[in-house]
Amino acid sequence: MTATVRIPTVLRPSMGGATTVDVEGQTIGAVLDQLTASFPAVKGQLLNDDGTLHRFLNVYVNDDDVRYLGGVDAPVLNDDEITLLPAVAGGAG
Amino acid sequence: MARFASILDLIGSTPVVDVSSLSPKPNVSILAKLEGFNPAGSVKDRVALALVEAAESDGLLVPGKPDQVLLEPSSGNTGIALAMVCRLRGYHLKVVLPTNVSPERRQLLLVWGAEIIDSPGGEGSNGAVRLAQRLSEQHPEWVFLYQYANPANPHAHYATTGPEITKDVPEITHFVAGLGTSGTLMGVGRYLKEQNPDIQVWAVEPPSGELVDGLRNLDDGYIPPIFLDNDGAALLDRKVVVRPRESIEWTRRLTEVGLFVGISSGAIMAGAVKCAATVPDDRSATIVFMAPDDGWKYLSTGAWSDDIDVVVERAKSTIYF
Numbered sequence: 001m002t003a004t005v006r007i008p009t010v011l012r013p014s015m016g017g018a019t020t021v022d023v024e025g026q027t028i029g030a031v032l033d034q035l036t037a038s039f040p041a042v043k044g045q046l047l048n049d050d051g052t053l054h055r056f057l058n059v060y061v062n063d064d065d066v067r068y069l070g071g072v073d074a075p076v077l078n079d080d081e082i083t084l085l086p087a088v089a090g091g092a093g
Numbered sequence: 094m095a096r097f098a099s100i101l102d103l104i105g106s107t108p109v110v111d112v113s114s115l116s117p118k119p120n121v122s123i124l125a126k127l128e129g130f131n132p133a134g135s136v137k138d139r140v141a142l143a144l145v146e147a148a149e150s151d152g153l154l155v156p157g158k159p160d161q162v163l164l165e166p167s168s169g170n171t172g173i174a175l176a177m178v179c180r181l182r183g184y185h186l187k188v189v190l191p192t193n194v195s196p197e198r199r200q201l202l203l204v205w206g207a208e209i210i211d212s213p214g215g216e217g218s219n220g221a222v223r224l225a226q227r228l229s230e231q232h233p234e235w236v237f238l239y240q241y242a243n244p245a246n247p248h249a250h251y252a253t254t255g256p257e258i259t260k261d262v263p264e265i266t267h268f269v270a271g272l273g274t275s276g277t278l279m280g281v282g283r284y285l286k287e288q289n290p291d292i293q294v295w296a297v298e299p300p301s302g303e304l305v306d307g308l309r310n311l312d313d314g315y316i317p318p319i320f321l322d323n324d325g326a327a328l329l330d331r332k333v334v335v336r337p338r339e340s341i342e343w344t345r346r347l348t349e350v351g352l353f354v355g356i357s358s359g360a361i362m363a364g365a366v367k368c369a370a371t372v373p374d375d376r377s378a379t380i381v382f383m384a385p386d387d388g389w390k391y392l393s394t395g396a397w398s399d400d401i402d403v404v405v406e407r408a409k410s411t412i413y414f
Binding site for chain 2: 008009010011045054055056057058060063064065067068069083085086087088089090
């Protein structure tokens with residue numbers, strides 16, 4: 001399964017400046033593992049030591065937050081678009 | 094009843110309108126709860142009144158006492174609602190407001206006599222929250238209601254919005270609302286789940302994290318304390334991002350059923366449509382979504398009249414949610 005990962009501005013310095021990266025993997029965990037293997041500097045920004053998602057990182061598959069789809073076990077299909085976004089204060093206030 | 098002692102008595106009890114003709118599936122009804130019917134024009138009237146009344150109950154604010162100052166970060170609607178309440182109660186309100194909100198939002202704050210403290214537009218609501226926290230530390234004599242952490246915020250929705258929804262739409266199966274402070278989702282969501290644990294609660298958010306300047310790394314991120322205090326990750330069933338183009342498209346489509354609502358309402362309707370798409374064909378469902386405000390405050394954005402590509406580009410640098 002090849003998915004495209006969209007990299008937010010805040011993570012680009014740790015990932016060679018890339019805006020998108022194509023990654024193989026059948027789950028979000030596998031995709032993130034491949035990203036951290038390619039860009040070791042970003043590991044601490046994506047995952048906690050126990051392999052769970054960083055608390056201020058939101059990961060979306062086709063704009064659906066993976067925390068509600070099984071977290072790192074969320075499935076990834078061919079041509080899915082994965083977006084990484086930092087958690088920030090919402091605008092509705 | 095059509096006669097009221099105070100404008101504040103008009104807060105809440107907002108109407109719900111069936112917009113199912115826009116539903117992508119015939120077996121799924123979609124209804125909009127129109128919070129623009131609140132007197133200062135948005136869902137935040139409920140929160141503002143609850144925040145002030147809680148502070149008065151706690152003795153932080155004393156009605157009639159001179160020179161009391163309130164401080165609050167807001168991208169608009171909470172500030173506007175607080176400005177109205179404070180005007181009636183005699184409190185001086187300082188609102189920390191990002192510079193990139195629509196001019197109507199700024200004007201409305203001035204209508205009720207609030208003072209605006211600018212925060213950098215590129216830092217979004219994060220920047221407004223940070224600046225308000227700094228100012229609060231420098232001025233402990235100012236009352237800092239802090240809607241992102243104040244339990245009176247979700248409680249207002251638990252006590253009013255939630256019961257209104259189950260009274261008017263007892264057959265509700267899904268609730269969809271925007272995620273800002275998370276007050277609506279935590280308050281209404283908890284109420285609905287207590288009535289029927291099978292009701293699904295969906296959150297909609299804009300992709301603002303990509304746009305916020307000044308984030309050096311992810312550890313500069315922010316999760317509203319209300320969300321953590323209410324175990325939001327367990328309460329929500331789904332959370333989806335809705336992008337500016339879909340938000341504008343659905344804001345426009347809602348005019349087909351006569352609704353002139355704000356751009357966040359379009360975003361949340363887009364989320365309701367995504368939600369509808371997940372319902373199996375052999376099941377019926379009733380989705381209620383929150384329409385936080387009306388369209389008046391966004392006319393200057395050209396959302397309904399200008400070329401959509403131009404409006405979408407403009408929306409990317411404006412806080413519309």
